[in-house]
Amino acid sequence: MSVLVFVEAANGKIKKAGFEGVTYAKNTADQLSNSVTAIVFGNADAAEVSSLGEYGATKVLHAKGDVFNNLDAGAFTSAVAAAVEKENADVIIFPFDNSGKAIAPRLSAKLKAGLVSGALSYPTTSGGFKVKKNVFSGKAIAEVEITTAKKIIAFTPNSVGAHKASGSASVEDFAPSVNASKIKLLEVKKQEGDIPLPEAELVVSAGRGMKGPENWAPVEELAKVLGAATACSRPVADAHWRPHHEHVGQTGIAIRPNLYIAIGISGAIQHLAGVNQSKVIVVINNDAEAPFFKAADYGVLGDAFQIVPKLVEAVKKFKASQN
Amino acid sequence: MNILVCISQVPDTTSKIAFTDGNTKFDTNGVQYIVNPSDEWYALVRALELKEGGGGIVTIITVGNADVDPVIRKALAIGADDAVRINSDAKDSYYVAAQIAEYAKTKSFDLIITGNQTIDFNNAEVGGMIAELIGWDYITPCNKLEVNGNVCKIESEVAGSTRVLEAPTPLVISAAKGMAEARIPNMRGIMAARTKPITVVEPAAVSPQVKINVFELPPAKAGVKMIDPENMDELVKLLHTEAKVI
Numbered sequence: 001m002s003v004l005v006f007v008e009a010a011n012g013k014i015k016k017a018g019f020e021g022v023t024y025a026k027n028t029a030d031q032l033s034n035s036v037t038a039i040v041f042g043n044a045d046a047a048e049v050s051s052l053g054e055y056g057a058t059k060v061l062h063a064k065g066d067v068f069n070n071l072d073a074g075a076f077t078s079a080v081a082a083a084v085e086k087e088n089a090d091v092i093i094f095p096f097d098n099s100g101k102a103i104a105p106r107l108s109a110k111l112k113a114g115l116v117s118g119a120l121s122y123p124t125t126s127g128g129f130k131v132k133k134n135v136f137s138g139k140a141i142a143e144v145e146i147t148t149a150k151k152i153i154a155f156t157p158n159s160v161g162a163h164k165a166s167g168s169a170s171v172e173d174f175a176p177s178v179n180a181s182k183i184k185l186l187e188v189k190k191q192e193g194d195i196p197l198p199e200a201e202l203v204v205s206a207g208r209g210m211k212g213p214e215n216w217a218p219v220e221e222l223a224k225v226l227g228a229a230t231a232c233s234r235p236v237a238d239a240h241w242r243p244h245h246e247h248v249g250q251t252g253i254a255i256r257p258n259l260y261i262a263i264g265i266s267g268a269i270q271h272l273a274g275v276n277q278s279k280v281i282v283v284i285n286n287d288a289e290a291p292f293f294k295a296a297d298y299g300v301l302g303d304a305f306q307i308v309p310k311l312v313e314a315v316k317k318f319k320a321s322q323n
Numbered sequence: 324m325n326i327l328v329c330i331s332q333v334p335d336t337t338s339k340i341a342f343t344d345g346n347t348k349f350d351t352n353g354v355q356y357i358v359n360p361s362d363e364w365y366a367l368v369r370a371l372e373l374k375e376g377g378g379g380i381v382t383i384i385t386v387g388n389a390d391v392d393p394v395i396r397k398a399l400a401i402g403a404d405d406a407v408r409i410n411s412d413a414k415d416s417y418y419v420a421a422q423i424a425e426y427a428k429t430k431s432f433d434l435i436i437t438g439n440q441t442i443d444f445n446n447a448e449v450g451g452m453i454a455e456l457i458g459w460d461y462i463t464p465c466n467k468l469e470v471n472g473n474v475c476k477i478e479s480e481v482a483g484s485t486r487v488l489e490a491p492t493p494l495v496i497s498a499a500k501g502m503a504e505a506r507i508p509n510m511r512g513i514m515a516a517r518t519k520p521i522t523v524v525e526p527a528a529v530s531p532q533v534k535i536n537v538f539e540l541p542p543a544k545a546g547v548k549m550i551d552p553e554n555m556d557e558l559v560k561l562l563h564t565e566a567k568v569i
């Protein structure tokens with residue numbers, strides 16, 4: 001028996017969620033006295049691939065084939081299913097990111113394996129296989145029990161972290177036979193901004209309090225000096241002040257960074273739904289009654305146009321002192 | 324285009340979240356229900372736009388008991404042609420997907436559109452499961468959709484980039500922000516919705532695969548620490564030494 005974990009690589013490197021996934025799989029496998037096999041998609045150099053061993057994988061299948069180039073969820077599902085069979089896996093782990101969302105549900109239906117998406121912590125396996133997940137956009141947590149023989153978990157990225165174990169992995173190429181895809185990838189357009197928001201550890205976000213798109217320079221500068229991604233509230237995206245992929249909240253994307261700085265955002269419940277899982281929240285707002293302060297760890301009451309440039313200077317000073 | 328739009332009833336976004344029966348059941352007391360925002364704003368409205376542009380029929384489907392009829396009427400008021408209700412509680416995602424797949428197999432839809440995620444269980448599961456169960460391709464998230472004959476051109480935003488994809492129908496897609504703009508039903512739509520048919524179909528025998536044992540509320544925040552706006556060095560110091568996030 002084994003625990004299989006889905007890992008993605010791009011540009012020669014394993015994605016961050018991959019190491020976290022192996023960590024998640026290792027904990028699960030230890031509870032079940034199983035071993036961890038990772039299935040890696042995408043191009044990664046040999047050293048990167050075998051480094052998964054340091055996180056607890058004993059075997060790595062490096063999936064190869066042009067069929068994966070079109071990013072067809074069906075092709076990935078068939079390949080993972082082939083690996084499940086080869087490895088006799090009874091638990092399969094995915095990150096709950098776009099890839100996990102595309103593939104894990106298909107695999108669940110294919111293998112009749114119960115799926116829990118958005119797991120917040122490791123499963124418990126004695127007295128039923130149970131996993132805690134977010135529900136109601138972070139306003140509650142549910143304990144879900146998987147009642148099928150095979151089980152799939154899609155874990156929330158940045159929830160358990162990546163931890164090194166000791167060990168090493170054997171690596172083999174894996175070329176399962178997968179049907180040709182009908183989906184064609186025509187183009188990949190890079191979005192502006194260096195750090196993709198869903199993966200960012202630090203996020204600087206701003207709302208209608210900024211008054212207009214012409215006032216975003218200090219927000220962007222703060223993001224730049226921190227090495228953070230930028231985000232915004234829904235009305236800001238709707239008014240096209242900012243690109244809509246920056247829209248966070250119940251109807252935008254949900255994020256879980258280590259630090260979320262909210263500037264001129266009131267903290268409506270639909271906004272909080274997308275950011276309330278952040279580890280630390282800083283709120284900058286000139287209204288002491290803004291609901292966001294109730295959800296914040298640190299608050300600064302005052303005019304963002306005064307405060308943000310000061311914060312930029314303070315961060316610069318701090319960064320300089322660190323070098 | 325013959326389009327099936329999957330809609331889910333969810334508590335209004337401002338609902339108070341509480342539980343009863345030893346935290347095993349969602350407390351529905353005083354809760355208002357709405358159509359899940361991505362189902363309504365993006366999936367349904369884009370389907371209607373495609374129909375308006377090129378003809379066809381837009382059918383909505385939901386798995387739920389008779390309590391969900393008011394929400395079905397709302398979706399009909401926005402402009403769906405007809406509605407199907409699979410007469411059962413939504414036991415889990417697999418159960419829901421299997422019911423919808425069973426129904427879809429008996430018809431000839433070109434496109435099945437789901438929302439990308441419900442705001443109650445946040446699963447993002449049903450669309451992919453339907454696709455697997457009926458053997459169609461699946462694209463998620465779908466932020467833009469154009470249809471030309473039987474070819475769909477889709478923009479899908481994933482971390483840091485936008486993928487432009489082309490896929491033939493039949494296809495399952497999950498709709499997200501950008502696909503369309505929300506529509507408010509007008510009086511004519513609301514009147515028309517009253518007489519549109521809701522076809523009630525009895526569920527197929529399907530075993531759910533997961534069950535919720537118990538709910539809990541997340542741990543409360545310790546409370547906000549206010550920082551002097553003149554002293555941003557202090558904030559940076561706390562973020563470094565106390566919060567340890569920079």
Ligand SMILES: Cc1cc2nc3c(=O)[nH]c(=O)nc-3n(C[C@H](O)[C@H](O)[C@H](O)COP(=O)(O)OP(=O)(O)OC[C@H]3O[C@@H](n4cnc5c(N)ncnc54)[C@H](O)[C@@H]3O)c2cc1C
Nearest residue numbers: 207208209233234249250251264265266268270286287304
């Ligand atoms: C079904 C539904 C789904 C929704 N989904 C989302 C979602 O996903 N994401 C989302 O963000 N919203 C969502 N909303 C909208 C949400 O309810 C709020 O309307 C929105 O979040 C408000 O955006 P805001 O905070 O930028 O603007 P406002 O509410 O206008 O707040 C602006 C804030 O800026 C402060 N401010 C003004 N000037 C200054 C200054 N000089 N310095 C400092 N502070 C200042 C004000 O005190 C105020 O608190 C949704 C709503 C509905 C009904």
Ligand SMILES: Nc1ncnc2c1ncn2[C@@H]1O[C@H](COP(=O)(O)O)[C@@H](O)[C@H]1O
Nearest residue numbers: 329385386437438440441446447448449
């Ligand atoms: N009970 C249901 N009936 C019909 N469609 C549903 C139901 N539940 C979920 N869906 C659809 O599946 C999408 C994803 O739901 P979920 O997997 O629960 O996040 C929703 O946005 C709906 O389009």
